[in-house]
Amino acid sequence: YAIQTSADLDPVFVEIHRVLKPGGIMMYLVTHPMRQYFERKEKNGDYFDQKIVDSNVFQNQITFREPTHTLGEYLNNFLFKHFNVMVFEEYWDPSAEQIDGKKYPGFFILKAQKK
Numbered sequence: 786y787a788i789q790t791s792a793d794l795d796p797v798f799v800e801i802h803r804v805l806k807p808g809g810i811m812m813y814l815v816t817h818p819m820r821q822y823f824e825r826k827e828k829n830g831d832y833f834d835q836k837i838v839d840s841n842v843f844q845n846q847i848t849f850r851e852p853t854h855t856l857g858e859y860l861n862n863f864l865f866k867h868f869n870v871m872v873f874e875e876y877w878d879p880s881a882e883q884i885d886g887k888k889y890p891g892f893f894i895l896k897a898q899k900k
Contacts, residue, residue, distance in 0.1 A: 817890040841882040868897035
């Protein structure tokens with residue numbers, strides 16, 4: 786969950802690319818942007834407007850404050866230009882707060898190999 790704490794993901798991906806040797810594997814797990822969108826609890830929320838969101842887990846016993854990101858920020862042109870995506874999987878997170886009883890992805894995992 787570390788990379789999502791950065792407000793700007795571009796330099797994060799550039800640095801990951803810099804330190805990996807050719808053929809090296811990058812793998813990350815992040816809170817799914819849809820979960821962050823629902824957790825805003827705004828009636829007329831803007832998915833593209835970055836905000837700090839409180840994410841509640843374990844029956845609201847733990848709260849994380851984190852910047853929101855779009856799926857496009859994680860699956861950006863730099864990623865596809867410099868890495869071969871091997872795995873992209875979305876998961877429902879039963880430990881996360883469920884807004885309005887909806888079932889939506891709580892996190893995703895991406896695994897990619899440096900070209």
